[in-house]
Amino acid sequence: MTEKHLTCAECDELFLEYFEGELDGARRTMVEAHASGCARCQGLIRDLRGITEAAANLPVLEPSRDLWQGIEARIESAVVPITYRREGIHLSRRVIGLAAAALIVVSSSVTYVATRNTKKPRVVVENPNGMVDPGASNEIVSGSPAPTLVEPMPSPEAGTAEVAPTPRVTSPAPKTSRPSVGSAPARSPSTALASNAPRTAAEASLAPEIVQLQSVLKQRRSQLDPSTIKVVEDNLALIDAAVKQARAALMRDPASGFLTERLDNALQKKVELLRTVALLPSRS
């Protein structure tokens, strides 16, 4: 049988199944044949294998309670704790770095599951004392200790309340007045009093990942090129400014789907940038 030569893009499509061991022999051979002559894919496989091995050494990762509740409300399938371990692997510095990256992959998967199933933006009002501010990064970038991840316990005393979904127009709408402003359910006085700042559902679910990624960034700071650090710092500052602006506007108009989306987009951008930084090659 003539062996088909895969392109890198085709290999990219197959890597997931390749690492899951789900490829049949022929396709597996094609991937390996391509990788044997392709520096890019060879490196990718090496890195992913390192991540896989490092991930096996990670402690059991369980979503924080508040995050799990959000996930549980949105999906039907159960989340299985990651318990797979592999014994006897000695970690090099490179692998430790990749383990950090694996942590990101795992946490981002949780985030993805949480946000993928969020069909409509929800404004969640929480106890300000229990909030992690995912919009603050400058202290991390500058090298001070990472902020402690606070897991707000959902109790009536904590002042956690949810506001009904804010309608969001996602396609050309008929010429009717926009419902999000005029018809959004008003928050009860008690709820409003319990809040100093609204948090979107995406914000709540992204916060833990941002904290983790900021911690990775702090650890990797010495490994990265100073000019790269400068670019990252400058752009994180821009994103944080955008987060701050969107949040301030959202506080004045909590029912705005547009502002909710702006805030979520900025936070998502921050996660993407931090993920990128976590996976950047070292300068040496």
Place this chain on the structure above:
Amino acid sequence: MKWLAPGALVMLFASAASAQNFDRPQRIDTTLTLERNGSVSVSIYSGHVNVVGTSGSQVRIRGTAESDELEIRDRAGSISVSLEPDRGHGGRVELEISVPIGTSVNLESFSAPLTVRGVKGEVTLEALSGNLQVSDAVGPVSAEAVSGDVDIGKVDGNVRAESVSGSIAIADVSGEIATETVSGRINMLRAKSKSARAETVSGSVGYSGTIDPMGNYVFKTHSGRLTLGIPLNSSAALSLETFSGTVDSDFPVTMETTRGQAGHESRFQFKIGDGRARIILETFSGNITIQRGTNTDNRE
């Protein structure tokens, strides 16, 4: 996993001189035969890589390398040039590579600029700080940089381009466009795309080109300017939203303005022609401009 199948031809090109002292860059000039629709991959740290498509079936690799660990592998359908894995980044590598038209090209570097011209094949470029340039390719084309600029032109196929702080310029693309930056501006010129999506935080976004009647176009920025240049005979439903910016349109607009509780947020919806395509423009504090014609150039 076996990295090399039996029978694979392996050329350890520069590593043969590993005992030498590299005060002077080592010269490289080698020619290999590549079967039709094969691939060429290059992975280096610094220097530059220029790839150009030519007729014929041969790959010619010329240039210089300060590293003694540069490795060229030739296997049926695939040629790779890289610094030997796990041996450090090595020195500068300057490469001029000609490849058969239709070759799939994959280049990656730390700081080296990467250029691919006239290959009429699939192109994937990645660099941390080097600028990336592609012209005359048959998609998909993918380019990712952190601080480097991305310049992509004349692509028959889909294009994906990302940079953190670098600018992205895309011209004469007929496939779908997906692009994003944090602070870099995004400019799409003479596009003939059925779908285009651009997102940035502080950069500006410009799109000029045709609007497919069934197309989907989404452009978002937090604080940058949004500029759209489309033909007079376009058919699209437009949804514009800005918190504190302004909207300026050359097209006659039947506006519906809605203001948020804070009195800032403005939303405009209107149709051009039959309004079959969907165009969404959103910015928090930037201004939105919609112009007739496709000569809009977002460059400062």
